[in-house]
Amino acid sequence: MDYQSLLSNCVKRIPPSGIRKYFDLLDDSHISLGVGEPDFPTPDRIRKYVAERLKTERVPYSSNSGDPHLRELILRYLDEKYDINGYESIENVLITVGASQAIDLAMRAILNPGDEVIYHEPCYVSYTPSIELAGGKAVKVLTKHEDRFKLNAEAVKAAITPKTKAILIAFPTNPTGAIMGKSDMEAIADLVRGTDILIITDEIYAELTFNGKEHFSIASLPGMRERTIVLNGFSKAFSMTGWRLGYAAGPQELIAAMRKVHQLTMLCAPTPAQWAGIAALEQGFADNFADTRYMIDQYESRRRYIIDAFNSFGLECNEPEGAFYVFPSIKSTGLTSEQFCDQLLASKKVVTVPGSAFGEAGEGHIRCCYATSKEHIEEAMRRVGEFVKELR
Ligand SMILES: Cc1ncc(COP(=O)(O)O)c(C=O)c1O
Numbered sequence: 001m002d003y004q005s006l007l008s009n010c011v012k013r014i015p016p017s018g019i020r021k022y023f024d025l026l027d028d029s030h031i032s033l034g035v036g037e038p039d040f041p042t043p044d045r046i047r048k049y050v051a052e053r054l055k056t057e058r059v060p061y062s063s064n065s066g067d068p069h070l071r072e073l074i075l076r077y078l079d080e081k082y083d084i085n086g087y088e089s090i091e092n093v094l095i096t097v098g099a100s101q102a103i104d105l106a107m108r109a110i111l112n113p114g115d116e117v118i119y120h121e122p123c124y125v126s127y128t129p130s131i132e133l134a135g136g137k138a139v140k141v142l143t144k145h146e147d148r149f150k151l152n153a154e155a156v157k158a159a160i161t162p163k164t165k166a167i168l169i170a171f172p173t174n175p176t177g178a179i180m181g182k183s184d185m186e187a188i189a190d191l192v193r194g195t196d197i198l199i200i201t202d203e204i205y206a207e208l209t210f211n212g213k214e215h216f217s218i219a220s221l222p223g224m225r226e227r228t229i230v231l232n233g234f235s236k237a238f239s240m241t242g243w244r245l246g247y248a249a250g251p252q253e254l255i256a257a258m259r260k261v262h263q264l265t266m267l268c269a270p271t272p273a274q275w276a277g278i279a280a281l282e283q284g285f286a287d288n289f290a291d292t293r294y295m296i297d298q299y300e301s302r303r304r305y306i307i308d309a310f311n312s313f314g315l316e317c318n319e320p321e322g323a324f325y326v327f328p329s330i331k332s333t334g335l336t337s338e339q340f341c342d343q344l345l346a347s348k349k350v351v352t353v354p355g356s357a358f359g360e361a362g363e364g365h366i367r368c369c370y371a372t373s374k375e376h377i378e379e380a381m382r383r384v385g386e387f388v389k390e391l392r
Contacts, residue, residue, distance in 0.1 A: 018357025066095020177320020
């Protein structure tokens with residue numbers, strides 16, 4: 001059978017992930033700064049809460065929109081944490097299988113063939129495929145090292161056409177760690193107020209900001225909640241990647257359209273994961289999110305160490321103020337980012353990810369995730385230091 005001829009052209013066009021090959025080769029002698037996932041266990045009390053409920057309760061489907069109590073807690077969380085408020089009811093919230101599914105649902109709910117979605121690169125690997133699988137056209141705007149990888153409103157303006165349906169933004173950004181403050185977001189908001197262009201904002205790293213900076217959501221600006229779909233989830237803030245729990249908040253008509261796709265393709269997010277989300281938020285409100293703050297403190301000290309190490313090797317490293325990645329420039333070595341990562345892996349057994357895996361604007365950089373133990377990071381940096389010395 002000619003299996004290739006059976007495949008959808010769109011799926012065939014999507015290149016294989018530039019990240020996977022670096023993870024498929026690992027054994028215990030390797031140190032990975034590759035995977036973007038917290039190294040902490042899911043906080044004990046979240047696991048205990050779910051374990052208790054599992055002892056006595058059935059595990060049924062939840063409502064398609066998700067557990068009503070969880071949706072109430074999410075509305076409170078968005079309001080108290082990020083000043084995103086004014087939603088009419090829990091019908092403004094849809095519980096999803098990670099932020100990943102929320103991205104996919106948002107695209108499938110709004111796009112007709114040929115509709116354009118502007119997004120910024122370097123970026124998370126799923127954006128372009130999600131837009132294209134939904135029949136849309138992904139229009140990239142490049143962000144630059146010299147701008148600290150912030151999104152320039154003028155560049156976005158230049159990319160807007162009559163076919164622009166949405167602008168997808170993601171701050172703090174994977175892979176650069178860039179964040180955007182209020183005035184940066186104002187400039188983007190000014191482009192869309194009074195138009196029918198939607199903002200889709202992936203805020204999965206909202207909890208992870210450093211240097212005393214706080215996350216600022218574009219949805220909190222006047223006139224923006226009604227033209228924004230906020231995507232978020234529990235993976236990064238609560239170390240819950242494998243639970244697969246995320247959500248979307250936005251105007252009810254848009255959330256209802258996303259729910260239609262969700263109920264026909266997924267039914268609902270896993271019920272035990274939704275219980276875990278309830279525990280994470282209820283307990284978080286009770287003690288000001290102590291578990292998350294503990295993790296952030298750990299990341300902060302690792303972040304400082306890794307930035308200083310790269311700079312001391314002569315690999316210029318911006319100070320990223322969000323997420324848990326550094327994105328140093330490796331241009332001074334004369335290698336491409338893929339060559340650098342391949343050679344570092346082969347000779348020193350340290351896994352990093354080439355910036356080019358996140359789009360052309362990432363070339364000349366590598367992504368290192370510091371969500372791993374300090375000992376691992378110290379050893380990895382010792383090996384990277386040796387590697388760079390041997391190159392020169
Ligand atoms: C920017 C960004 N958005 C979304 C996701 C996926 O999140 P989730 O685990 O909630 O599906 C990731 C995962 O790394 C990410 O980096």
